[in-house]
Amino acid sequence: MTIFLHVCCGPCAVYPLQALRDTGHSVSGLFYNPNIHPFQEFKRRLNALEVFGQKTHFDVDYDRNYGLQGFLREVVFNETKRCQLCYAMRLKVTAQKAIEAKAEAFSTTLLYSRYQNHEQIKKICENIAETTGIPFYYEDFREGWQEGVDRSIEMELYRQPYCGCIYSEQERYDKSLRRKKS
Secondary structure, eight states: OEEEEEOSOHHHHHHHHHHHHHTTOEEEEEEOOTTOOSHHHHHHHHHHHHHHHHHHTOOEEEOOOOOHHHHHHHHTTOGGGHHHHHHHHHHHHHHHHHHHTTOSEEEEGGGGOTTSOHHHHHHHHHHHHHHHSOOBOOOOGGGGHHHHHHHHHHTTOOOOSSOSSHHHHHHHHOHHHHHHHO
16 A cells, blocks of 8 residues: 655654555655744754655655744644644645545554554544545554664654644743643
8 A cells, every 4th residue: 555654753754664664555755744843943853854764765745844833823822722733734734645646545653652642643634534535544653662762763863852843842841831730
């Protein structure tokens, strides 16, 4: 099957790409992440994915536009739903690009992360599949979490310390917020 994979970053693509290829799938990807902040972080993640793509012969379509304004327009005043809005924003574009690429299905490396809302991502993707007509390929890639981490370190890929959005950056580094969440 040809699968068009939304890729949030290089390290999160390591295990899913290998797992999909190991089961005989042909995989191409899309880097579309308007949520990533600040700009330097966006560039680091894009560059790390380019390195990963070269090392693994992974064909990726890169949206190099820093889309922070569009992301903020979607989530401001909806911060409690920001993750689901962000997932939907990125995965709708992925499904459309998958259709244009004549892929047989779409999926996402977000299903690899232990820190993302797996069930919410799955539900959003299923809804997008129903709406667009392109199947959603589901696989729980979290089982390969440590393997992906270890391999990304071996490959010397830049590993980011937070999800990517301005809100997650604040939650990661603002000690007063971490105390409130505990």
